[in-house]
Amino acid sequence: MLIFLCSWGCDTCAYCVGMLIGKHKMAPVLSPKKSIEGAVGGVVGAALLGVIYAAATQGKMAEYALICGVGALISMVGDLAASAIKRNQNIKDYGKLIPGHGGILDRFDSVIITAPVIYYLAKLILGI
Numbered sequence: 001m002l003i004f005l006c007s008w009g010c011d012t013c014a015y016c017v018g019m020l021i022g023k024h025k026m027a028p029v030l031s032p033k034k035s036i037e038g039a040v041g042g043v044v045g046a047a048l049l050g051v052i053y054a055a056a057t058q059g060k061m062a063e064y065a066l067i068c069g070v071g072a073l074i075s076m077v078g079d080l081a082a083s084a085i086k087r088n089q090n091i092k093d094y095g096k097l098i099p100g101h102g103g104i105l106d107r108f109d110s111v112i113i114t115a116p117v118i119y120y121l122a123k124l125i126l127g128i
Contacts, residue, residue: 002067027080046068
């Protein structure tokens with residue numbers, strides 16, 4: 001569950017914060033709509049989602065927040081890496097199944113990178 005909280009939570013929170021207050025472009029060549037403000041909002045939002053998840057499952061709040069915050073940073077790397085591949089191959093979207101969306105892979109590009117990191121962080125921090 002933490003994998004999806006990190007990846008999709010970061011993506012959703014970054015989008016919302018970026019749309020509201022985003023002014024400074026983060027990586028204009030790779031992903032022109034991403035902003036620094038959105039990136040910060042994504043990391044903070046994912047960490048808050050980690051705290052909410054910990055509260056709901058009687059988990060360790062600080063540890064879950066840390067895991068989700070780090071996972072959010074990693075998920076952004078995965079997302080930007082996928083954007084770099086698309087730009088390099090002159091592909092706008094990976095598919096047309098979800099209207100207004102970059103394709104199914106767009107939902108999982110960050111998950112693919114984030115999953116092993118979250119696994120090892122959970123083992124290290126939570127002792128799972």
